[in-house]
Amino acid sequence: MQEKYEIKKNNKIKQLKTKANYDKKVVHAILDAGLVAHIAFNQDQGPIVVPMLYGREKDTIFLHGA
Amino acid sequence: MQEKYEIKKNNKIKQLKTKANYDKKVVHAILDAGLVAHIAFNQDQGPIVVPMLYGREKDTIFLHGA
Structure with missing residues (x-):
């Protein structure tokens, strides 16, 4: 893994x-x-913000999207 | 003002x-x-999120965008 x-x-x-x-x-x-x-996500009416729980493993972020 | x-x-x-x-x-x-x-704002590479201070006066939200 690069530094x-x-x-x-x-x-x-x-x-x-x-x-x-x-x-x-x-x-x-x-x-x-x-x-x-x-x-932030784009929807028909423009960008919206959703607070989401997350976790990291190495270089990957996992988002909780239930 | 409506309720x-x-x-x-x-x-x-x-x-x-x-x-x-x-x-x-x-x-x-x-x-x-x-x-x-x-x-959230749209930029060339997609939507981004910026945390901004805000205040309210009646039905208007003021954002601090310095």
Whole structure:
């Protein structure tokens, strides 16, 4: 497993970018400390946000979508 | 000011709908107890979520977008 996430258009930090960190250990520690993610979906009337429970295994995020 | 919000496609509660409440007094009390809203926007790569401070005045929500 690589040690850092590749910086792409959809994960590049723009706000306070001097504090950005792409090390997997740091990103995983932040994810593992959390419980709920706010996920956006597109629907007919525009984007909506749904708070969802999540868990991480390696580089995969699992969302609870019942 | 009307006492209830009109039920429309984009505000109709679907989950646990028996608990839904469209009374303005109830909706305003919930909004006034909160501080942060998770707002979805569409960008080129898809919808994103931004947590934003908010405030309410009558039927208007003000978002802090600095």
